[in-house]
Amino acid sequence: MGSLTDDIRAAAARVAREARSVRIADARIESYARELPPEAPPTPDLPDADDETRAAFSLQLNAINFGSGWFPTLNKPPGLSGFRTIERGLRTRGPWTAKQLRALTREDVARTFGQDPEHELMGLFALHLNALGTKIDGSFQAFAAAHDGVEHLATTLAQWETWRDVSPYPSGDVPLFKRAQIAAADLALAGLIAPTGLERLTLFADNLVPHVLRLDGVLEFDDDLRARIDAGALLAHGSPEEVEIRATALHAVELLVHAHPRATTASALDWVLWTRGGEPRYKAHPRHRSRTTAY
Numbered sequence: 391m392g393s394l395t396d397d398i399r400a401a402a403a404r405v406a407r408e409a410r411s412v413r414i415a416d417a418r419i420e421s422y423a424r425e426l427p428p429e430a431p432p433t434p435d436l437p438d439a440d441d442e443t444r445a446a447f448s449l450q451l452n453a454i455n456f457g458s459g460w461f462p463t464l465n466k467p468p469g470l471s472g473f474r475t476i477e478r479g480l481r482t483r484g485p486w487t488a489k490q491l492r493a494l495t496r497e498d499v500a501r502t503f504g505q506d507p508e509h510e511l512m513g514l515f516a517l518h519l520n521a522l523g524t525k526i527d528g529s530f531q532a533f534a535a536a537h538d539g540v541e542h543l544a545t546t547l548a549q550w551e552t553w554r555d556v557s558p559y560p561s562g563d564v565p566l567f568k569r570a571q572i573a574a575a576d577l578a579l580a581g582l583i584a585p586t587g588l589e590r591l592t593l594f595a596d597n598l599v600p601h602v603l604r605l606d607g608v609l610e611f612d613d614d615l616r617a618r619i620d621a622g623a624l625l626a627h628g629s630p631e632e633v634e635i636r637a638t639a640l641h642a643v644e645l646l647v648h649a650h651p652r653a654t655t656a657s658a659l660d661w662v663l664w665t666r667g668g669e670p671r672y673k674a675h676p677r678h679r680s681r682t683t684a685y
């Protein structure tokens with residue numbers, strides 16, 4: 391058992407080698423790497439709030455930074471993506487205290503995010519926020535600061551049941567831990583924990599970055615898989631093709647980091663690719679959808 395991110399990188403490389411439905415266009419890596427700006431703009435948080443509120447906001451946002459498989463069924467304000475809808479709801483209300491999280495109901499959550507209380511995602515969000523409340527003994531900032539760096543914090547979160555993100559695969563389990571890693575990265579970029587080890591994080595394996603990589607010709611999906619995605623069919627979370635999309639994208643970004651003419655990191659390229667995914671030419675085509683609490 392190496393470090394969390396060593397294990398993730400090794401598993402993703404294994405899947406990229408064995409994948410049947412997704413391939414990396416190796417000839418595209420060099421030229422594509424040169425097109426990507428190496429530096430990551432800072433991620434948004436609550437700029438004028440105190441550090442406790444900022445730490446609470448960031449950890450609560452990433453505790454529920456999932457649901458992309460349900461996003462087409464969410465009430466979304468005009469021009470806002472699924473994630474941005476959730477982010478705005480939390481930003482408007484402000485984060486809860488740990489004590490409030492423990493008592494939170496799906497009605498409270500639905501009201502905060504402008505959704506139907508009966509929506510399955512509101513029940514899942516409530517559960518994940520309740521669970522977070524039981525893990526934080528008062529101060530979110532103290533919890534974060536008790537960690538000596540990014541990989542240490544990601545490793546702690548990865549051990550919490552509601553942050554688990556490990557998929558089955560014929561040759562063995564595939565840990566990807568998208569939310570544990572992005573939560574640690576966000577706290578470091580917000581200056582709330584030391585950025586030690588930020589360069590060791592991998593891609594945050596969601597559904598948008600693989601979509602950008604496919605449309606830009608870095609990943610190739612087989613015809614059957616592409617047809618199912620274009621038809622808006624849900625992929626089963628943990629199915630071989632769903633694991634291959636996420637893990638092969640993660641490995642492709644490792645190759646892009648190494649091929650990049652400047653020093654950069656997987657989390658920096660993640661931000662570039664994820665924000666690029668908000669552009670019309672990417673939004674014009676369906677990306678894969680899977681109903682999971684992982685992304």
Ligand SMILES: Nc1nc2c(c(CN[C@H]3C=C[C@H](O)[C@@H]3O)cn2[C@@H]2O[C@H](COP(=O)(O)O)[C@@H](O)[C@H]2O)c(=O)[nH]1
Nearest residue numbers: 433434455456458471472473474576594596597664685
């Ligand atoms: N790879 C990667 N995936 C990310 C993010 C974010 C937002 N994070 C930053 C923004 C503010 C915070 O400061 C965070 O740093 C959300 N997602 C994923 O996207 C999907 C939703 O997409 P759409 O349907 O378009 O909203 C969903 O699976 C969600 O989990 C990221 O940064 N990288």
